[in-house]
Amino acid sequence: MAAWVETVESVAAVCTTLCWLPQAVKIIREKRTEGISLITQSVFTLGVALWAAYGLLLNNRPILYANGVTLVFALAILTLQTSLSLIYLRGTDKQEDFPTQRP
Numbered sequence: 265m266a267a268w269v270e271t272v273e274s275v276a277a278v279c280t281t282l283c284w285l286p287q288a289v290k291i292i293r294e295k296r297t298e299g300i301s302l303i304t305q306s307v308f309t310l311g312v313a314l315w316a317a318y319g320l321l322l323n324n325r326p327i328l329y330a331n332g333v334t335l336v337f338a339l340a341i342l343t344l345q346t347s348l349s350l351i352y353l354r355g356t357d358k359q360e361d362f363p364t365q366r367p
Contacts, residue, residue: 270326273326274326277326277327277329277330277331278330280330280334281330281331281333281334281337284334284337284338284341285337287337287341288337288340288341291340291341291344292340292344295344295348296348297341297344297345297348297349300341300345302342302345302346302349305338305341305342305345306342308338309335309338309339309342312331312334312335312338313331313335315327315331316331316332316335319331319332
């Protein structure tokens with residue numbers, strides 16, 4: 265029974281982790297984040313970091329690894345969103361180059 269539970273846990277971890285990869289790649293390629301809420305992304309990133317810490321405390325590898333990888337994607341999105349918003353707000357580039365939503 266324990267092997268079945270760990271298999272389900274591992275498959276769920278892979279699915280929820282990989283779902284962020286296309287979003288991160290799209291943002292990196294297009295340098296556009298206007299459809300993403302800064303508050304939501306920030307809270308999500310914090311939640312993923314806490315899940316990774318929880319996995320570390322329990323020594324639960326699927327939880328730790330899945331949330332660790334997801335944290336990298338979430339931090340990349342949050343960092344790009346913040347930096348692109350700052351570039352737009354400073355006016356150092358044209359709006360067409362970095363059309364991010366004002367926070």
